[in-house]
Amino acid sequence: MDDRSAPSVDEPLLRRTLAAVGLPATGRFFPKGGWASRAWVGDEYVVRLSNGQARDAYGHEAEVVALLAGSDVPHARHIAHGAGPDGSWYVSERLPGRTLHDVWPHADVHTRHTIVESLGAALRALHRVPVPAQLTPPWLADALAGGSWPAYHPPVVSATLEQVEAARRSPGHDARLLGDVAVWIRERLPLFTADDPVLVHGDLHGSNVMVDHGRVTGLIDFAEALAQPADAELDTILRWCARAWEFPPTPCGRGLDASGLVEVPGWLRGAYPELFDREHLRTRLNFYDIYVELAIYAHHPDIEVRNMAHDRIARLLLGHNHLDGLTLLSATPDTASG
Structure with a gap:
């Protein structure tokens, strides 16, 4: 990444997030898009702003990263996370490469x-x-309880039959196929x-x-x-x-x-x-x-x-x-x- 071509910290959303963390709004950051967030990659930090689809995704990520402390797992150190008028945000260290x-x-x-x-x-x-x-993840727990589905992975073995029932409640479903699927799943659940x-x-x-x-x-x-x-x-x-x-x-x-x-x-x-x-x-x-x-x-x-x-x-x-x-x-x- 050529930092000389990156913009200065002139994006209002970025400046407000840095202020919320207590970090100086200085240096140069490179904007980066994503599926569920906007991001700005700086010399030392990465700032992400959620699009709001996944409930408490950043809180969950912070919890997981805390589990990694002291392990040999290469990961970005968590700096801070929170929520503000622009939505949920997460700040981590910038990894090389x-x-x-x-x-x-x-x-x-x-x-x-x-x-x-x-x-x-x-x-x-x-x-x-x-x-x-x-x-x-909280957003996945919501989905499994019948809420919205912001993503369709990762697999959850214990919830597989629940998805058959959810499919049976959808309009125009293939009842015969779902019957065969339910049998297929029950035969293989003992493997786990x-x-x-x-x-x-x-x-x-x-x-x-x-x-x-x-x-x-x-x-x-x-x-x-x-x-x-x-x-x-x-x-x-x-x-x-x-x-x-x-x-x-x-x-x-x-x-x-x-x-x-x-x-x-x-x-x-x-x-x-x-x-x-x-x-x-x-x-x-x-x-x-x-x-x-x-x-x-x-x-x-x-x-x-x-x-x-x-x-x-x-x-x-x-x-x-x-x-x-x-x-x-x-x-x-x-x-x-x-």
Whole structure:
């Protein structure tokens, strides 16, 4: 990032937020967009202002970051958070480097491999952090209780059947399909009964990983972090690898080329093998996938998106989804049973 091209602190929203924190309104900040917030990246701090969709997302993030204190998880130190006339805000330290999304297209194969190895180490450290078993973002708790759905991931194993019932209450639903889904879920729920929940980031893709000189300097944006089985982390990661175009950094941006992410699952398995070495892994990943698609089918406001979720659910019941293209998984003995 070339700070000489960045604007001075002349944005009123930014100035008011810095004043609320007690930080001087000096220096240069680079504006950055996002899906759920506006951000300004300065020399020392990053200031984010929420769009208000997710209740207490920043309070939850601050709680999660506090859990990381003293751990080996690379992350941005929390400075302050609060709410004001402009909405909720969160201030953290600035991490060195740029997002993985920005770095990846220009990195050579060796650098990409090194980045993924570093990511594997960061994830292993994250999943070892002691976590309250019921840790759930407030906005997600609201959604599970019947409120609005600002996001459709991460998966919540215990709430999967609830999404079938929610879909049954939606107009024009496919009753036969949902009946088959309910049976499919009940048959596979026992796979999760012995799991110990760990701290899962829940939204790990290129825009939420900071990289500098071929290593991960921080995992960012813990607004969706929760306690779930460790391999639930793979749901978003592998979805990103297979359908990278669905993960642009901003609503008007472009995602990466999925062909450039083909090696990522294999590299990640080499760096963090225990994340993948689960019995019935493919079936478990399909279970996480059906949760996400059910939530979309039940709650998304766009009927065309709901129809796409319907078709993906139907394919998944036949054992097919975006994971088919990942050779690392398609070769496992569990594939046919998923």
